[in-house]
Amino acid sequence: MAIMNLLVAFNGTESSEAALRYAASLARDRKAHVTAMLAHSTHDTLDTTSRWIPREARALLAEAKTGLLTEIEARLDVLRADLHLGDALSFRAVPGRVDSLLSETGRAFDMIIAGRPMRDDDEHIRLHPDKIALLSGRPVIVVPEGYDAEARHSHTALAWDGGRAAARALSDSLRLLEAQGKVSVLTVGQVPGMEDLLTHLSRHDVTAIHEEWPDGHPVADRVLGYCRRHDPSLLVMGAYEHSKFREDLVGGVTASVLRETTIPVLLSH
Structure with a gap:
């Protein structure tokens, strides 16, 4: 898949930057x-139509919400010069359900890129990248706050269980793997088809190293530990597959990885 058209979920947070x-x-x-897209909810956390809320208070709440959106767009304008994209960067602000808007819009893009959600994100702009990956049918790259996009790395990492979601993640990320030229394939327990996978990567001019841990080892701990020690440029993983990996994911692997990662994570489903 060529990577020519990118959608960024930009909500003004440090991680979205x-x-x-x-x-x-x-x-x-x-x-x-x-395309930087500010998806923002029209839902109010308080019922501002209630007769118990004074008119002055309703006006202040509406003004605060409008001010937040204006501030986010102004922050993007400040960033434009640093990004060096010129006319290749566009912006849109769209009201509605945040995850649904980004998922539906993202289907017409090659890839969706979002910042890691933070606890203090405003309710009107909060998003859930793992949910967007499930709903959109597109790969989603989740970037942690403060990540240096210009840093150079020697390889990427692929969490592999041989399942459908992992295969989709591999396909979605192949152009990135080809550009990097080297990938560490991370597995827990016996995984069928490893020789075919390594041959496939080799035929795409990607040098693969297989890192394997015995069955029973916590998947999230092993993957995160490997990434902390070796600092790959990207972690590629499938989500919610019907396999041993799925059991671990449902138990919290996806949440743990997104919460604790220090590098971007590509999710596919």
């Missing part, structure tokens, strides 16, 4: 286009 910088680094290398 890191996501935008990451997308810009991909786009400049490929002469791709980046």
